[in-house]
Amino acid sequence: MQNLLFQELELAIRTTKSLLMKIQPGQWDYRPHENMRSLLELCNHLAEVPSVDLAIMQEKTADEVKKIENGLTSSDPQKLCNVMDAGYQALHDYLATLSESDFMEKITTPFYGDHGFTQAKWLIEVVTHVFHHRSQLFTYLKQLNVSVNMFDLY
Numbered sequence: 001m002q003n004l005l006f007q008e009l010e011l012a013i014r015t016t017k018s019l020l021m022k023i024q025p026g027q028w029d030y031r032p033h034e035n036m037r038s039l040l041e042l043c044n045h046l047a048e049v050p051s052v053d054l055a056i057m058q059e060k061t062a063d064e065v066k067k068i069e070n071g072l073t074s075s076d077p078q079k080l081c082n083v084m085d086a087g088y089q090a091l092h093d094y095l096a097t098l099s100e101s102d103f104m105e106k107i108t109t110p111f112y113g114d115h116g117f118t119q120a121k122w123l124i125e126v127v128t129h130v131f132h133h134r135s136q137l138f139t140y141l142k143q144l145n146v147s148v149n150m151f152d153l154y
Helices: 002-020 039-057 062-069 077-096 100-105 119-143
Strands: none
Touching: 002 039, 002 077, 002 119, 039 062, 039 077, 039 119, 077 119, 100 119
16 A cells, blocks of 8 residues: 555656746746735645655654744745655655554654544545645646646646
8 A cells, every 4th residue: 555655646746846847937926816825835835745744744843843844935946846855755764664564553643633643544645735735736837827738647
């Protein structure tokens, strides 16, 4: 199961990086609605998802997680890709060291919750989190008339 989830996460990251590289310098301030993130905010958040979610699953404090979340404010697509790759590698390295029983049974609790989840459930959460924001990025790019289509997602 772990390998299948990593394959899906790798797909999400590869395609996200491709979408990031399509952003033009004048587009970073785009905000589809006043109560939504700007393209810059969305991309920085998305690039940090693997690192932030790893910190949460490792039971880091709210301050430690916030420090990671606030550590990136870049409009350099290559830097965003590098941050996402580094976060993925750290996440992969952590989970790959777990035994199968630890992956399926070890429970960790996030700073914001009153109950925990298994490491397997956390990995599912990371995959869905990345796909969720990749979808937002795709939609933002469509709204900006960037040439993207379904083939950019596979």
